[in-house]
Amino acid sequence: MGVQHISNRSGRQSGKWSRRGILAALGAVPAGVALAGCGSPADASAAPDGKGATASAKPVTRKATITVTPASGSTKAGFTSPVEVTVTDGTLASVTVEGNDGSTLAGSFDAARTKWTSARNPYSGTRYTVTAKARGAAEEAVATFTTKSPGETFVGYFTPEADSTSGVGMPVSVNFTHAVSDRAAVQKAITVTAEPAVEIVGHWFSDTRLDFRPETYWAPGTKITLGLRLKDVQGADGVYGVQSKDVTFHIGRGQISTVDLATKEMTVRRDGSVIATYPVSGGDSDHTTWSGIMVISERFKQTRMESSTVGLGDEYDISDVPHAQRLTTSGTFVHGNYWASTSVFGHKNTSHGCVGLHDAKGANDTSVDGYKFYDSSMLGDVVIVKNSGERTVEPSNGLNGWNLSWADWKAGSAV
Secondary structure, eight states, X not given: OOOOOOOOTTOOOOSOOOHHHHHHHTTOOOTTOOOOOSSOGGGXXXXXXXXXXXXXXXXXXXXXXXXXESOTXXXXXXXXXXXXXXXXXXXXEEEXXXXXXXXXXOEEEOTTSSEEEESSOOOTTOEEEEEEEETTOSSOEEEEEEBOOOSEEXXXXXXXXXXXXXXXXXXXXXXXXXXXXXXXXHHHTEEEEEESOOOOEEEEEETTEEEEEOSSOOOTTOEEEEEEEXXXXXXXXXXXXXXXXXXXXXXXXXXXXXXXXXXXXXXXXXTTEEEEEEEOBOBOTTSOOOBEEEEOOEEEEEEEEEGGGGTOTTSOEEEEEEEEEEOOTTSOEEEEESSSOTTTTTTOOOBSSOEEEEOOTTXXXXXXXXXXXXXXXXXXXXXXXXXXXXXXXOTTTTTOGGGSOHHHHHHTOOO
């Protein structure tokens, strides 16, 4: 049946039609057929020739837009937040971040691959180039930014020296050039590991000193690695670290010397066996020698000792003390003594607090006890003093943290 003219000029119906026939004649779509398109209704309007032809609906293709944070072109970007790369109307295919110092920033994508975040923060004072590409894109997006430099900085000076060999009592001691208020952040940025492995814990003696040690002395032959990742770590308000390095040092043989000032004798044990005994003279009753566990922290073939530097006025000034090895920051040494009678050693305690061994002026006589003990010693060797009549030395007075129990040592950790 053809479509007939359904109205006259006056609008009156000239025939009778069913509802189904009317809908078919008007071009209505039966139920259950979906229409899809990306355009507006105007996209499917009648052709301008008025013949009723319609244009096909075309999808709108948007170009992926990549955004980098910090913004490209920044010259004083922050360095306390990670780098972020995001994309809209697309997904990320690749992201690389390279610094002008040769460093790179690794990172990861989110599940949708619309965001990439660096695993760590960028370094301060560094120019970075970010190269990113969206999937399906023909070209890469490139952005550059430069992070600002910190206003105030600090470093940590460490003991022992890199690549050195020390005795079994040598702790790893880090002294900072600026007081640290965020101890946890700084301690987390420092690692100390050992081969063979052993638990190592840090202990804060002050806001400028952090020492590390195991529960007992290091095993002879241990290799120790100190990792400093202090760069851009905020140690105090507005004060940032600048170091990022690893250093190693070694532990030599195990030498522990015990000074008994009741018998006035020093017994030297190496790896558990006695290798020497020496008669000594300790501090007299007015200048008693510290007791406790002490570690050799400095060594001098000859050095000057003045009583004024340790609060004893002008009682002595000796320009050429031979074979001096420091035990405390406050001035306790084990050293050679050429000015006292040989009868003193092993019989009387006559010093101002040091432990003395018979020696010769000039520090070149290899036959005397002072020379022999010095020659057999190294930094980090342990010297234990007992029966001195004096209390135990403060653990912070020198490298003497072994005087703390393991529980007390661990209590001084910030992490």
